Each structure stands twice: as C-alpha cells, then as structure tokens.
Amino acid sequence: MNFQKITPVIFIALFFTNLLHANYTKNLFPTKSGGLSIDSPTQGTTVTGDNLTISGTSTHPDCILRLLLNDTLIGSTQTEGDGSWSFNGLELPDNNYAVKAEIYGTSGSEFGILASATSDFNVVNNPRISVTTPIANEVNQIYYTNISGNTTLSPLSPVRISIDSNIITTTTTNEAGDWEYDFPALENGEHTLFVELLSEGVPIATQTVVFLSLSPTMICNNGQLGLVQGTVPTSGSGTGNGFSYSVAGATVAITFDSAFPSIPTAIATGQYSSGSSTVTITSINESSCQITFSGGTEKVHFLVLYCFF
Numbered sequence: 001m002n003f004q005k006i007t008p009v010i011f012i013a014l015f016f017t018n019l020l021h022a023n024y025t026k027n028l029f030p031t032k033s034g035g036l037s038i039d040s041p042t043q044g045t046t047v048t049g050d051n052l053t054i055s056g057t058s059t060h061p062d063c064i065l066r067l068l069l070n071d072t073l074i075g076s077t078q079t080e081g082d083g084s085w086s087f088n089g090l091e092l093p094d095n096n097y098a099v100k101a102e103i104y105g106t107s108g109s110e111f112g113i114l115a116s117a118t119s120d121f122n123v124v125n126n127p128r129i130s131v132t133t134p135i136a137n138e139v140n141q142i143y144y145t146n147i148s149g150n151t152t153l154s155p156l157s158p159v160r161i162s163i164d165s166n167i168i169t170t171t172t173t174n175e176a177g178d179w180e181y182d183f184p185a186l187e188n189g190e191h192t193l194f195v196e197l198l199s200e201g202v203p204i205a206t207q208t209v210v211f212l213s214l215s216p217t218m219i220c221n222n223g224q225l226g227l228v229q230g231t232v233p234t235s236g237s238g239t240g241n242g243f244s245y246s247v248a249g250a251t252v253a254i255t256f257d258s259a260f261p262s263i264p265t266a267i268a269t270g271q272y273s274s275g276s277s278t279v280t281i282t283s284i285n286e287s288s289c290q291i292t293f294s295g296g297t298e299k300v301h302f303l304v305l306y307c308f309f
Contacts, residue, residue: 049092
C-alpha cells in the first residue's frame, strides 16, 4: 500500500469537512451585528394567551435565536432564510410579560449577543367554563345527576345549567371558580347538558356535554349495595370492572365475576351517532345477563345492582 498517495487525499477530505463545518457554524452564529425585531405581540398590547404566537424578523438568516419571557428561557429556534422567526402554540396565563429575543454570534474574538429585541405585553384570556361531571358519553351516577365544573371567573359568577334544552337552575362559582349542582335522576337514555357562564345576564362562555343516564327505580335503603356497571362495544369480547362480555350478532352476553345471591335488577341503554337506539335486557340470572341492541347502536351501557340486607 502506498501511504504517500493516500495521505494527500485524507488531508483534502479533512480540509473540506472543516470548511463545511465552519460555514455551517458561521451561518448559525453570525460574525457581524445586525437588526432584530419582535413584530408580534407589539409593545404595550393586550392579547389572549391561548395558542399565542411570538414572532419577528432579523437581518440574520439561518441563525440560532433564543427567547425569554420574564427572564425565563422558553426555547430556541432557527431564523428562516429571509430572517423571520416565530414561536407558535404558546399557552400563557393572565399576566404582564416582558419578552426578549437574542441572536448569538462572534464579534472580533468575543462570542456573545449580537442582536436583541424586547417587547412588553399583557395577556388577558377569554373567560372559560368546563364540565367535570357528567363525563361526555359516559353513564352518570345512579340516583341523581351530579353536574359540576370550573370557570376562570370567581367568586359568585353565575352559571346557568340546561338539560335537553330546558333551563334547570342558575348557580354560582366559589372562590376557586368551581360550581356544582345535584339534579334528580334523569330518564334512561342520552341527554345533552348545556352550561353558560354569565356576565350581567349575557353568556360569555359555554360548554356542551352529551352523556348517558341509567337510573333504577328501586333504592337500596338500610342495606349494602352490590353493583356491576360498564360500557361495552357492539362487537368483539373483553373484560370490564367486575365482568366479562362477548358479542354475537346483536346480543351482548355479560358474565359477572362474582355471582349475586339471587337475581339482581338490571337496566341498559345505548349510545348512537344518529337516529335511535333500542337496548333490551332479554335475560338475567345470578351470574349473567343478555342484552340485545338495534342497528346503529355504537355502545351499550348497563347497570346491575342488588341489595344485601
């Protein structure tokens, strides 16, 4: 092997590798100062902090830029070929913010900040209301419907509650913005909950939840309640909390993990995307039950209970 012929090739390869690396580093960290601006949010403006974008321009394309909010580093990015840059999808709570953008590079023999820009702005988010219970597309509690949630306004902010387009009541938030109301048990089936956060009688935030209700007519007084409940799809097989299931055609077979002392009470309803759903308990014994459902049913919700005295 002739090392004298190979050595120049190696040196040439290393030279071009170092040159490429130097050029890449030079692009990322410029060697002369230039302009940098924050174009949004502009100085002194008030914005909402939901999905906020902070953006600007610079005279340094393809360079590393870092962003600080109230002296806290939130991240870095690379400027585009035209020098533009942005930080997208920020979620900021209500507050006053001082934003600072910085580009680092080399000036002479020193490495440091070559360009910076600042902007002060305020974040005031739109009021929000959320529903904690009932959970969308799930079965509510047995003997009553617990309706609760949270808002970003407190205390004593009015919340109007409607079920199936009927106004039920108006309650108020506590110091933490929480609100709650217990409504008597609803008829079995699908229901629509609509809540409104009010200001001077006008809705300023709303939320809609569609949920299922299963409410047995019997109440277990002075006894211990045995309960199996769950949601199953209309195909396949599997297990749930205290039961297993298997679907054949339009019939769901439920097997309880532990048998009841005697035949329990059972009810069921269906969830559907459009049209109507018919769900029927066709048989039940101490250890299992069978449920049939009509076409269009996406899920079957069931509840089996027994009182131990």
